[in-house]
Amino acid sequence: MEIGNVTSIEGFILLGITDVPELQILLFMLFLMFYLFNLSGNLCIVLLISIDPSLYKPMYFFLGNLSFLDIFYSTTTVPKMLSGLLIGDKKISIVGCVAQLHFFHFLGSTEALLLTSMSYDRYVAICNPLRYHVLMGKTSCVQLASGCWLIGFLYSLLQTILTFRLPYCNRKQVTHFYCDIKPVIKLACANIKHIKLLVSGIFGLVAVSTFSMIIMSYMYIGSHLLNIRSRQDRWKAFSTCTSHITIVFLYIGTALCMYLGPTTQNSLEQDRMSAILVTVITPAVNPLIYTLRNKEVKKSLQRLLAPRQHCCK
Structure with a gap:
């Protein structure tokens, strides 16, 4: 990709979250804790899904992809933010800014598409269970996931090209803790x-x-659940969707508010707060949301830890 229009400046300065030294140290410790939770929790889910045959199912195949994405999605922005909070490293090169913006939107859009695929998986499992293994076979799942990654990459590439084909002169201060489209194009x-x-x-x-x-999938699921007479069976079917619904509203709902709003100074300040939720907090709590609500994942974790607990006795 040609970025000739931005080579007149050496880079940008990320304003970060705050300039108050005491608050910077507190936020550094807090966000580092969330980031470590993110890495350990999501790596644990990827490991469980990779080694436990009982989790070789479409639902967990997509969940493994989601956990993998969460690790790198956070890593695109959080380490640079932590560096800025701890040692005041706020400069970012043009190449670094282009890479950060591209991978942030690549991984973020891929995650949104994967969440959509997961809603389709739940729709087939609940509304058409007899054909589930046909419609959601291994080949279909790989094709769906590959399509999500490809569309996410192309979407992000287009957004990155549009952003960095603009001319950038002397204004360098990005009102954010990472390079994002709205605060960057504001400097053009x-x-x-x-x-x-x-x-x-x-x-x-x-x-x-x-x-x-996603909403359409859950409307079909809801109408199907109304036809189930047993209250226990109805709740059992719906409980498999609650974790997914929670993540959808946390992630896509916040993203819609961030990117479809105006590009004013106040909105950029609000976007920074929303970005903390999307890049720091949500990826860290995703493993908890899925494991606490999922009996199969909890049983798999117990089987993984059981030999170690036995050896320690």
């Missing part, structure tokens, strides 16, 4: 009205379509 020394509309339109198309498909 050109009329960005049309590019903002185009960027928002592309994001809106992807975000609204994925969110709509």
